[in-house]
Amino acid sequence: MSKKQPNLLLLGIDSLRRDHMSGYGYSRLTTPHLDRFSQEGVLFEQHFSPSIPTTPGYASMLTGMDCFGTDVVALRHKGPLGDHVKTLAEVLGEQGYNTTCVGFTGNPSSRGFQKYLNYESWLPDETGRCPKAENLNAVTLPELQRLAKDEKPFFLFLRHMDPHTPYLPPKPFERLFYGGDEKDPDNHSLDALYAFKPFVEYFSSWFPEGCTDSEYIDAQYDGAVAYMDASIQALFNGLEALGLNEETLVVVTADHGETLNEYECYYDHHGLYESNLRVPLILRYPGKLPEGKRVSSPTQIKDIMPTILELLEIETGTSYDGRSLMPLVRNEVRVPESEMYITECTWMRKHGWRTPEWKLIVALEPDIHFKPMVELYNLVRDPLEQTNLAEQEPEVVKLLSARMEAHIASMEQKTGRTNPMYTNLNWHGLDVGPFASSQQAYDSMRIRSASSARRLQEKEAAKKAAEAEAAITAAKEETSEKV
Numbered sequence: 001m002s003k004k005q006p007n008l009l010l011l012g013i014d015s016l017r018r019d020h021m022s023g024y025g026y027s028r029l030t031t032p033h034l035d036r037f038s039q040e041g042v043l044f045e046q047h048f049s050p051s052i053p054t055t056p057g058y059a060s061m062l063t064g065m066d067c068f069g070t071d072v073v074a075l076r077h078k079g080p081l082g083d084h085v086k087t088l089a090e091v092l093g094e095q096g097y098n099t100t101c102v103g104f105t106g107n108p109s110s111r112g113f114q115k116y117l118n119y120e121s122w123l124p125d126e127t128g129r130c131p132k133a134e135n136l137n138a139v140t141l142p143e144l145q146r147l148a149k150d151e152k153p154f155f156l157f158l159r160h161m162d163p164h165t166p167y168l169p170p171k172p173f174e175r176l177f178y179g180g181d182e183k184d185p186d187n188h189s190l191d192a193l194y195a196f197k198p199f200v201e202y203f204s205s206w207f208p209e210g211c212t213d214s215e216y217i218d219a220q221y222d223g224a225v226a227y228m229d230a231s232i233q234a235l236f237n238g239l240e241a242l243g244l245n246e247e248t249l250v251v252v253t254a255d256h257g258e259t260l261n262e263y264e265c266y267y268d269h270h271g272l273y274e275s276n277l278r279v280p281l282i283l284r285y286p287g288k289l290p291e292g293k294r295v296s297s298p299t300q301i302k303d304i305m306p307t308i309l310e311l312l313e314i315e316t317g318t319s320y321d322g323r324s325l326m327p328l329v330r331n332e333v334r335v336p337e338s339e340m341y342i343t344e345c346t347w348m349r350k351h352g353w354r355t356p357e358w359k360l361i362v363a364l365e366p367d368i369h370f371k372p373m374v375e376l377y378n379l380v381r382d383p384l385e386q387t388n389l390a391e392q393e394p395e396v397v398k399l400l401s402a403r404m405e406a407h408i409a410s411m412e413q414k415t416g417r418t419n420p421m422y423t424n425l426n427w428h429g430l431d432v433g434p435f436a437s438s439q440q441a442y443d444s445m446r447i448r449s450a451s452s453a454r455r456l457q458e459k460e461a462a463k464k465a466a467e468a469e470a471a472i473t474a475a476k477e478e479t480s481e482k483v
Helices: 032-038 052-063 086-094 133-151 195-206 215-240 303-313 395-416 438-444 450-458 461-482
Strands: 007-013 042-044 100-102 115-118 154-160 247-251 281-286 293-295 340-345 349-354 358-363 374-378
Touching: 032 215, 032 247, 052 303, 052 358, 086 154, 086 303, 086 349, 100 374, 115 133, 115 293, 133 154, 133 215, 154 215, 154 438, 215 247, 247 303, 281 450, 340 395, 349 395, 358 395
Parallel strands: 007 154, 007 247, 042 293, 100 115, 100 154
Antiparallel strands: 042 281, 247 281, 340 349, 349 358, 358 374
């Protein structure tokens, strides 16, 4: 009897920036359990998600392709994932795996799972807090037990919604990192946020009434990270109790980071700044991966699927945009991909080029924040990206622009498709075409409550479920006709 293939547990943690994890050097002890977990596996110190936000991030993670390979760049992506790519769930399903995803229904990249489970991941409970991770565990642990009993290997994908907004971790995490007065009338750190009309109604729906201190909101983010970390340990305990540790590859990562009260982007994941691009990646597979190893070479989210397939010893014959990270784990030579094309279609439509020293950001239309059309930052001298050098360094802008345009032209030729950043003109979902001015963008875009935020992410769910059901029905009819 052939040996059972290894299981895969993939944790996609929405909005987790790596510089707020203690295992990545953060001063607050936010992730003690993941820190210990990383000591049992491999931690990648410079992992990036170059296409913001969730929709393109997960598309790349779950296909091994970049945005040119997936055609997905926008939060409000129209239509399904193209049939020119195959998802990780589809590949593993063909290999005889049971596949389940939790909290990911309706996303284009969720295609191919055999089972979909949902949980309450947005709205507060009767205490006014959001026990998102515990809600996830409540549906995941029974499913893990079911999968463990089957003779087939499993792929279980979890979309954690901590620390995504609203940051409402249950007690005691609410005040774990804060001891001040969040309603101090002399504190004006949130004044600019309250004056930003597109988001203020949303923040008012979950900020404490009268809150004036941005450090309190930052502490809620950190508290949500710590709460998520503690809840993930319950999943790891369940895996161990079922005797699955030795035969399960566990991957912990994020689709993108988060911007706090920074860059005038206010507690969201838009803006091509480092807070959004830098994400964690930790892998554990006893006996197949070393323990306590840290990899400093830059890696990208598109590398995850090829790495998983190599560890599971699965050949697909597909030429992925990403590359397996196993040469880095084995201390072999792997030419670093130190420069990258960066994109976002969230509340702004921008792209750019990042090198280890410089970052160029170019707006493809006027943005909601009235920012300059071109931004340039020296990441070595100005790691917090506070000083825009675009006007002082025109030659650098010219050089990076040329590199970006050459990359776009090369990828368009390789794929035979136009850069999706140029074709997604209804990225905002308003059917008005590109914004003519920042004022138009500012006046047009609004998010009003947690419920409306959830609808932004779930509005396609019913449609996609119907399409999936129709496909299953058609397959059954075809099978019956053959019989």
